[in-house]
Amino acid sequence: DSGVTQTPKHLITATGQRVTLRCSPRSGDLSVYWYQQSLDQGLQFLIQYYNGEERAKGNILERFSAQQFPDLHSELNLSSLELGDSALYFCASSGTSGNTIYFGEGSWLTVV
């Protein structure tokens, strides 16, 4: 158990809909990262937050957004969903140094 908690574990939704994925980082970790894993692309970095502030952005679509709350949990919002958004979405967290980055078990999103 990495200590990073993600909900929901599985989600099936229709095209055009909006979903929210939730992440609770390891106790004491201030950084939260979101990654997308699809069969053909591998693990792709989406966005990072540090203590509530956006720190870095990767290949995140404009239809996607995220935030980190004062209690350090984070949410990834996916809107106007398309079939190609079906993937595993991982949250990860790290301490200040970023020397170890631990991943949650992921949220499996299926868009039908």
Added chain:
Amino acid sequence: EDQVTQSPEALRLQEGESSSLNCSYTVSGLRGLFWYRQDPGKGPEFLFTLYSAGEEKEKERLKATLTKKESFLHITAPKPEDSATYLCAVQVLYGGSQGNLIFGKGTKLSVKP
């Protein structure tokens, strides 16, 4: 462009047959190189972080090494429970993805009894 390439894509070993996985990288500035193990449908499990050429780290049957252009994950006398996908990632110093991980596509290891 920062890039990570892992080889081979898949590797089949007999139990006890030692081997190595390769991770080559091209980055503007390397902060660290990470190795993870991933089982199907699960999150990546952290194994090691290496920071400088010549550094080595060990955990049970696994040993990771780092040079200026590549890293190796050596598996000594593997067991069937070592079967998984092994992911390599670089943590970059510069650019929009600074501090974050750029992953290779992984090596799928199968160990037969």
